[in-house]
Amino acid sequence: xxxxxxxxxxxxxxxxxxxxxxAASGSIDRISSMGWYRQAPGKQRELVANILSSGxxxxxxxxxxxxxxxxxxxTKNTVYLQMTSLKPEDTAVYYCHARAWFQNYWGxxxxxxxxx
Numbered sequence: 623x624x625x626x627x628x629x630x631x632x633x634x635x636x637x638x639x640x641x642x643x644x645a646a647s648g649s650i651d652r653i654s655s656m657g658w659y660r661q662a663p664g665k666q667r668e669l670v671a672n673i674l675s676s677g678x679x680x681x682x683x684x685x686x687x688x689x690x691x692x693x694x695x696x697t698k699n700t701v702y703l704q705m706t707s708l709k710p711e712d713t714a715v716y717y718c719h720a721r722a723w724f725q726n727y728w729g730x731x732x733x734x735x736x737x738x
Contacts, residue, residue, distance in 0.1 A: 624648045624727040626718045631732030634708055638736070642703040644718035644729055652722040656701045657681075657692065660714035660734075667717070671703060686712075708736045 630642040646653060657672025671682045671692040680692050691704040705712065713736050718729035 624650065624653060624720050624722050626720055626727055626729035628716070628718045628729040628732045631716060631734045633735045633737065636708060636710055636736055636738050638708050639704070639706045640708065640734060641705070642716055642718075642732060642734075644701045644703075646699045646701070646720055649722060650699050653720050655721045656694065657719050658701075658703045659717045659719055660712075661717070661731075662711075662714040665714075670716070672719070673701065705734070708734075710736045710738045712736050 625647045627645045628642060630640060632640060634640050653675050655672050655674050658670040659667050660670050661667040669683055670686055671680060671690055673680045673692050673694055682690065689707045694701045712734060714734060715731040716734050717731045720727040
């Protein structure tokens with residue numbers, strides 16, 4: 623089992639920045655990847671970015687490339703999502719995700735609201 627606890631959401635004006643954090647606990651040695659998804663009202667949940675445990679390769683949605691950066695601190699078992707140049711269309715609930723033992727684990731979600 624893997625537990626994920628997110629923090630860092632909030633309200634920001636367009637053009638601003640926020641950093642999300644996701645702390646993992648439990649069977650962290652089995653995690654193969656971690657990342658962030660988001661879900662806006664009336665829309666499907668979509669991948670924002672992820673990072674592989676082995677090698678640290680990253681992957682981003684086209685809509686956030688150049689603006690968002692995913693990183694990890696292995697000493698703290700924490701993954702971060704640095705979001706810059708935020709747009710109103712980035713407004714959503716952001717969920718931390720971990721893949722471990724061929725299972726998906728999710729955080730509780732954190733709201734990000736970008737005002738125009």
